[in-house]
Amino acid sequence: MEKKDVILSVRNLDVSFKTTAGDIHALRGVDFDVPRGKTIAIVGESGSGKSVTVKTAIGILDSNGRINAGSAEFNYARESGEVIDLDLLKLPQKEMRHHINGKRIAMVFQDPMTSLNPTMTIGSQIIESLILHYKTPKAEAEKRAIELLDMVGILDPEKRVKNYPHQLSGGMRQRVVIAIALSCNPDLLICDEPTTALDVTIQAKILELIKDVQEKLGISVIYITHDLGVVAKVADFVYVMYAGKIVEKGLIDEIYYDPRHPYTWGLLSALPDLDTHDERLYTIPGSPPNLLHAVSGDAFAPRNEFALRIDDYAEPPMFKISDTHFAATWLLDPRAPKVEMPPELRARIDRMLKEEVQKHD
Amino acid sequence: MIDYTKEPLLKVENLKQYFPISKKFVVKAVDDVSFEIYPGETYGLVGESGSGKTTIGRSIIRLYDPTAGKILFEGKDISGKMDRETNHLLRTEMQMIFQDPMACLNPRKKVADIIGEGLDINHLCKSEEERNAKIARILEKVGLAPEHTVRYPHQFSGGQRQRVGIARALIMNPKLIIADECISALDVSIQAQVVNLMRDIQEETGSSYLFIAHDLSMVKYISDRIGVLHLGHLVETGTTDEIFANPIHPYTQSLLSAIPHPNPRIERERIAQTYNYYTSGIDYLSGKLRTVEGTHKVLATPEEFETWTSTHFEYHG
Numbered sequence: 297m298e299k300k301d302v303i304l305s306v307r308n309l310d311v312s313f314k315t316t317a318g319d320i321h322a323l324r325g326v327d328f329d330v331p332r333g334k335t336i337a338i339v340g341e342s343g344s345g346k347s348v349t350v351k352t353a354i355g356i357l358d359s360n361g362r363i364n365a366g367s368a369e370f371n372y373a374r375e376s377g378e379v380i381d382l383d384l385l386k387l388p389q390k391e392m393r394h395h396i397n398g399k400r401i402a403m404v405f406q407d408p409m410t411s412l413n414p415t416m417t418i419g420s421q422i423i424e425s426l427i428l429h430y431k432t433p434k435a436e437a438e439k440r441a442i443e444l445l446d447m448v449g450i451l452d453p454e455k456r457v458k459n460y461p462h463q464l465s466g467g468m469r470q471r472v473v474i475a476i477a478l479s480c481n482p483d484l485l486i487c488d489e490p491t492t493a494l495d496v497t498i499q500a501k502i503l504e505l506i507k508d509v510q511e512k513l514g515i516s517v518i519y520i521t522h523d524l525g526v527v528a529k530v531a532d533f534v535y536v537m538y539a540g541k542i543v544e545k546g547l548i549d550e551i552y553y554d555p556r557h558p559y560t561w562g563l564l565s566a567l568p569d570l571d572t573h574d575e576r577l578y579t580i581p582g583s584p585p586n587l588l589h590a591v592s593g594d595a596f597a598p599r600n601e602f603a604l605r606i607d608d609y610a611e612p613p614m615f616k617i618s619d620t621h622f623a624a625t626w627l628l629d630p631r632a633p634k635v636e637m638p639p640e641l642r643a644r645i646d647r648m649l650k651e652e653v654q655k656h657d
Numbered sequence: 658m659i660d661y662t663k664e665p666l667l668k669v670e671n672l673k674q675y676f677p678i679s680k681k682f683v684v685k686a687v688d689d690v691s692f693e694i695y696p697g698e699t700y701g702l703v704g705e706s707g708s709g710k711t712t713i714g715r716s717i718i719r720l721y722d723p724t725a726g727k728i729l730f731e732g733k734d735i736s737g738k739m740d741r742e743t744n745h746l747l748r749t750e751m752q753m754i755f756q757d758p759m760a761c762l763n764p765r766k767k768v769a770d771i772i773g774e775g776l777d778i779n780h781l782c783k784s785e786e787e788r789n790a791k792i793a794r795i796l797e798k799v800g801l802a803p804e805h806t807v808r809y810p811h812q813f814s815g816g817q818r819q820r821v822g823i824a825r826a827l828i829m830n831p832k833l834i835i836a837d838e839c840i841s842a843l844d845v846s847i848q849a850q851v852v853n854l855m856r857d858i859q860e861e862t863g864s865s866y867l868f869i870a871h872d873l874s875m876v877k878y879i880s881d882r883i884g885v886l887h888l889g890h891l892v893e894t895g896t897t898d899e900i901f902a903n904p905i906h907p908y909t910q911s912l913l914s915a916i917p918h919p920n921p922r923i924e925r926e927r928i929a930q931t932y933n934y935y936t937s938g939i940d941y942l943s944g945k946l947r948t949v950e951g952t953h954k955v956l957a958t959p960e961e962f963e964t965w966t967s968t969h970f971e972y973h974g
Contacts, residue, residue: 497915524919
C-alpha cells in the first residue's frame with residue numbers, strides 16, 4: 297500500500313500498566329493500518345486491549361500506562377495543501393491537544409451521557425471546539441452547529457441547540473456526540489463501542505448515520521467493538537485482537553467467510569444463529585489469560601482445542617493467506633496437521649453464502 | 658415440552674404501573690399489560706429502553722407497588738397487600754437476576770454470604786454445615802470452585818460475577834426467575850456461557866424464566882414465547898416462531914429488521930425499517946389484543962388488524 301493511502305499506521309505498539317499487583321503487559325506488539333477513507337474494525341473480548349490501542353495512539357493513555365516501544369505514523373494535509381507526517385507517540389502532549397485531538401482525530405465514546413457535559417447546552421458544546429481550534433466567530437460557529445445537528449438527523453435543530461443533554465434521549469445524545477466529533481472536519485474518526493449502550497433499533501440508525509457521513513465527508517473510521525453483527529454492517533477491514541496482539545486480520549469477507557484462526561472461529565460460532573435451532577450455543581472454553589504473568593508461546597493455546605505442541609513454547613508469526621489476509625496460528629504452518637474449522641461453522645458460512653445467491657436471483 | 662393446558666405459574670392481568678412526577682404529570686411506565694407464564698417456560702420480554710420491560714419485572718417481584726391490575730403467582734394474588742404467608746411464598750419462590758453483576762453484589766461481603774443471605778433471612782437451614790453444603794453445591798452447579806466462597810466480588814471477572822448472581826437466585830430453588838438484562842453487560846462469548854448455563858438449570862429444575870432483554874437474537878434463542886413492549890403497552894405476543902416468522906405489528910417489524918446479521922454481504926446493503934409511533938397514526942389506547950392464530954396476539958383496532966394481516970398475502974411488488 298502506498299504511504300499516502302494510509303492515514304494512520306501503527307507499528308509494534310507495546311504498552312504496559314503499572315498496578316499494585318505488578319506490571320500488566322496490555323499490548324504486546326500491535327500493528328495495524330487505517331487506509332484513507334475506509335473503515336477498520338478492531339474486534340476482541342473485554343480486556344484484549346482494543347481500547348488501549350487507540351487510546352495510546354491518540355495520546356489519552358491512563359497515567360499508569362507506559363509505552364515501551366512502537367510508533368504511530370499519522371499524516372494529514374494542512375489547509376495550504378502541505379502534507380504533514382508525524383509520529384503521534386513522539387509528539388508532546390500540548391502539541392497533541394492543540395493540533396490533533398478533536399481537530400484531526402475525533403473520538404466517539406461508548407456512553408453518550410458521560411461524554412457530554414450536563415451543565416452546558418448541546419449548542420455550546422458543539423461550538424466549543426470550533427472556537428478553540430479554528431477561532432471561528434461565534435455567530436458563524438452557531439450557524440455551523442445547526443448545520444451539524446441537521447446532518448446527524450436531529451429534527452428542529454434551531455430549537456435543539458438550546459437543549460441540555462438530559463432533555464434528549466439516548467440515541468439523540470449519541471447523535472450530538474457524533475456532531476461534536478465531526479465539527480472540526482476530522483480526518484480520522486474513532487468510535488469506541490458507539491452503540492453498546494443503545495437499543496438495537498437505535499443502534500442500526502446510528503451505524504447508518506456514521507456510514508452516511510463517512511461517505512459524504514470521506515473520512516476514515518476505526519470501530520472498536522465486540523459485536524460481530526456491528527462489524528458486518530460497517531467495516532472494510534477487520535483486525536481480531538486477543539491478549540494484546542492481533543491474531544487475524546483481513547478484508548471483511550475474508551474474516552467472515554474464510555476465518556483461519558481458531559479464536560475467530562470461536563467468536564463467529566458464539567453468535568446465536570437466527571436460522572437454526574441449535575440446542576446449545578458454542579462457547580470458547582476457559583477465560584482470557586491474565587496479562588500480569590508473562591505469556592509463553594501462543595496466548596490462545598490453553599483455550600484452543602486444536603493447540604499443537606509448539607504452541608506451548610513458540611509464539612506463532614503472522615502467516616500470509618492472501619495479500620490482505622493474515623493469521624497468527626501455527627495451524628497455518630506447512631508442517632502442521634490439516635485442521636478444518638468446526639463443521640457447524642462451515643455449515644453456517646455455506647448457508648450465508650447461499651443466502652446471497654438467492655437474494656440476487 | 659411445555660404444557661399450556663396447565664394452570665399458569667404467573668398470571669399478570671391488566672397491570673398498570675404509574676409514577677406520579679408532579680401533580681399534573683404522571684409517567685405511565687406500564688399501561689394495561691397482561692400475559693401469563695407456564696411452569697417450565699421461558700417468556701421473553703423485548704422492547705427498547707423506556708418501554709417498561711424492567712418495570713414489569715420489578716412490579717411482579719414487588720419492588721414497586723402496582724398501581725392497578727392483578728398479579729397471580731401460583732394462584733395467589735400478590736399485587737395488593739400480602740399476608741405473611743404470601744409474602745414468604747413470593748420472597749422464596751420468585752428470584753431475580755440483575756443486569757450489572759458489579760452493582761448488585763455487595764462489595765463488602767464474601768461470596769458465601771452473598772449467596773447464603775436468602776437462606777439466612779428465611780431460616781431455611783438448621784445448621785451451619787447444611788448451609789455450607791448447600792452453597793458448595795450451588796457453586797458447583799454454576800461452574801465456580803468451592804474455594805471461591807471466601808472471595809469478594811471484585812476478585813471475579815464479569816462472567817464469574819454473573820454466575821454468583823445466578824447462584825444467589827438459584828439457591829432458593831425458585832419456581833420463577835426474573836432475569837433482567839442479565840447478559841447485556843457481558844461479552845459475546847461469555848453471554849453464550851451464561852445462556853447455556855441458564856438452559857441447563859432449567860432442564861434440571863424445571864423453573865420458569867421471565868427473560869427481559871433488548872438483544873433479540875439471544876431472546877429468540879432462549880425463549881418459548883415472546884412479548885413485545887412499546888411505550889408501556891404489550892403490542893404483540895406469541896411463540897418465538899410466530900413472532901419471528903410472521904411479525905404483524907409495525908413496531909415488531911422494525912425491531913426485527915434492526916437485528917444485525919453476521920453476514921457482511923447482506924448486512925452492508927440492508928437498511929433497518931423505521932417506526933415512529935407519533936407519526937404512524939396508531940393509537941395504542943384504542944387498540945385491543947386480537948388473536949392472529951394460536952397464542953399469537955397483536956394490539957390493534959379492527960381496521961388496523963385488517964390491513965396488517967391482509968398485506969401478508971399480497972405479492973411483494
